Amino acid sequence: MLSIKKILMLCGLITTTQVFGLPQDSRRAGGIAVIPLTQNVTEVKYNGLPVLVTQPNSQRYAVFGIPLSTPVGTLELQTNSQPIQIEVKDYKYAQQRLTVKNQDYVNPKQEQLDRYAREAKEQNDIYTSFTAAQWADFPHFIRPTAGKFSNSFGRKRFFNGEERAPHSGLDIPAPVGQKVIAPAAGIVVGTGDYFFNGKTVLIDHGQGLISMFCHLSQIKVSKGQKLSQGEVLGLVGKTGRVTGAHLHWGMSLNNARVDPQLFLSP
Ligand SMILES: [Zn+2]
Incomplete structure (x- = not known):
């Protein structure tokens, strides 16, 4: 069974998702990317600044703030292992x-x-x-x-x-x-x-x-x-x-x- 939220997301009416206890994931300028990390990743950086990483329970997440000046397209985060790429979507602010x-x-x-x-x-x-x-x-x-x-x-x-x-x-x-x-x-x-x-x-x-x-x-x-x-x-x-x-x-x-x-x- 699809939840109402899932259906709305599939229709593109809402573009946020939420992992319990964490902020909503919304990959746009001024939004937040909540990124599940592989076990070997313990440190994440963007532009030389450290990015928030949650404590390991069963899964560790990076909670990354996307600057308001970010253009639409791919953005790369550095880690102690492989870089992470995220897709920043278009969003029209009033x-x-x-x-x-x-x-x-x-x-x-x-x-x-x-x-x-x-x-x-x-x-x-x-x-x-x-x-x-x-x-x-x-x-x-x-x-x-x-x-x-x-x-x-x-x-x-x-x-x-x-x-x-x-x-x-x-x-x-x-x-x-x-x-x-x-x-x-x-x-x-x-x-x-x-x-x-x-x-x-x-x-x-x-x-x-x-x-x-x-x-x-x-x-x-x-x-x-x-x-x-x-x-x-x-x-x-x-x-x-x-x-x-x-x-x-x-x-x-x-x-x-x-x-x-x-x-x-x-
Ligand atoms: Zn104000």
């Missing part, structure tokens, strides 16, 4: 036109660009870090705050008519002051009040898996703090470049920003 009142957020002044460069480096150092996992099984993720959301990851964005970087996270509209919780256990590796992202918390979940929470009105944690799943990290706000109150939730794997929805059960 466009979004936004109007912000403060023109500095569209064309920042030199001092603001300098500030942004410092902040980008700080965040990049976190995204490229690779710490030992504190888990035996890949962490299960829950939603960081309540609220209805649409599929906003990857959107091509135009601010006041000018094209800017694609949207690297998922926006959850919510009222100012609503609690934001850690979607999985981890360690707070960064907090800041950034030019574009506003008040922000970054959590390291191990092996280059980093989550990010932006535009907060208040930060309730500090750097180095251990968080359990469900612990409050801050409150929803509208700090930084926003058009209204919401939580921006970002997920990064091997320094690639990927669609946070792939971590939630479908």
Whole structure:
């Protein structure tokens, strides 16, 4: 018997699959490849950066974040054995036109660009870090705050008519002051009040898996703090470049920003 999910997949209506406990496999720019490894493969790298590898139970997997800038076609990962090739499929992200009142957020002044460069480096150092996992099984993720959301990851964005970087996270509209919780256990590796992202918390979940929470009105944690799943990290706000109150939730794997929805059960 074919399941409904299998039938939809055969019809090409959905293109994701899921191994129990792991993110959904969706091989597109901004997606994730969940790759079963042969027994002799213990290390996987992409562009010199280590890729997350799950602990061996009966089967070990590489969980690889596909950068948003990846062209359609074949991509190669290095391992301690044979290279692995994966096929990156075409995926059309929607466009979004936004109007912000403060023109500095569209064309920042030199001092603001300098500030942004410092902040980008700080965040990049976190995204490229690779710490030992504190888990035996890949962490299960829950939603960081309540609220209805649409599929906003990857959107091509135009601010006041000018094209800017694609949207690297998922926006959850919510009222100012609503609690934001850690979607999985981890360690707070960064907090800041950034030019574009506003008040922000970054959590390291191990092996280059980093989550990010932006535009907060208040930060309730500090750097180095251990968080359990469900612990409050801050409150929803509208700090930084926003058009209204919401939580921006970002997920990064091997320094690639990927669609946070792939971590939630479908
Ligand atoms: Zn956002």
